[in-house]
Amino acid sequence: QKEVEQNSGPLSVPEGAIASLNCTYSDRGSQSFFWYRQYSGKSPELIMSIYSNGDKEDGRFTAQLNKASQYVSLLIRDSQPSDSATYLCAASDSGYSTLTFGKGTMLLVSP
Amino acid sequence: EAQVTQNPRYLITVTGKKLTVTCSQNMNHEYMSWYRQDPGLGLRQIYYSMNVEVTDKGDVPEGYKVSRKEKRNFPLILESPSPNQTSLYFCASQLAGYNEQFFGPGTRLTVL
Numbered sequence: 372q373k374e375v376e377q378n379s380g381p382l383s384v385p386e387g388a389i390a391s392l393n394c395t396y397s398d399r400g401s402q403s404f405f406w407y408r409q410y411s412g413k414s415p416e417l418i419m420s421i422y423s424n425g426d427k428e429d430g431r432f433t434a435q436l437n438k439a440s441q442y443v444s445l446l447i448r449d450s451q452p453s454d455s456a457t458y459l460c461a462a463s464d465s466g467y468s469t470l471t472f473g474k475g476t477m478l479l480v481s482p
Numbered sequence: 483e484a485q486v487t488q489n490p491r492y493l494i495t496v497t498g499k500k501l502t503v504t505c506s507q508n509m510n511h512e513y514m515s516w517y518r519q520d521p522g523l524g525l526r527q528i529y530y531s532m533n534v535e536v537t538d539k540g541d542v543p544e545g546y547k548v549s550r551k552e553k554r555n556f557p558l559i560l561e562s563p564s565p566n567q568t569s570l571y572f573c574a575s576q577l578a579g580y581n582e583q584f585f586g587p588g589t590r591l592t593v594l
């Protein structure tokens with residue numbers, strides 16, 4: 372059974388701080404990793420994807436992947452109250468494969 | 483506008499009354515999928531389809547049926563709904579070879 376594990380939170384950070392969200396996965400065959408943001412009652416929205424070890428930066432977001440440790444993280448710099456949402460980590464073993472989602476980490480950014 | 487649509491958005495029904503939730507995408511995506519989302523359990527895949535007439539079970543297929551007769555449509559059928567199928571349902575689509583899944587707005591289903 373493929374599993375993606377996340378701390379449910381909530382993770383509380385003050386505005387302007389760095390938020391660090393973490394995720395581990397069980398399937399060593401996983402090749403592709405994704406971070407989705409989901410506001411309450413809304414659908415998930417893809418914010419980052421990462422496929423190789425190391426860091427990938429996009430604006431205020433940085434995704435980090437360590438396949439040896441089976442670990443994925445998302446850093447959000449200069450956190451804003453509008454970043455308050457649940458962040459879902461997902462893994463896939465191919466471009467056509469199903470996604471396995473973690474249960475999500477709730478992030479709260481206080482003004 | 484490129485989008486995934488679902489109907490209805492909200493539905494309250496009774497045990498045993500057959501229902502269909504429709505999903506349609508206008509992006510010519512090959513891959514479509516249905517998820518349910520429950521508190522504490524996260525997103526779980528019900529069924530997915532890699533193309534027309536090709537469907538497969540996800541993690542929680544019991545009590546659900548799907549069909550893929552046209553590329554754009556992927557309806558979810560509950561032949562005899564039960565209260566444990568009360569959930570928030572999402573349809574998603576994906577272009578073959580790309581990893582981004584686009585989600586529909588969700589359907590909140592309550593089975594009494």
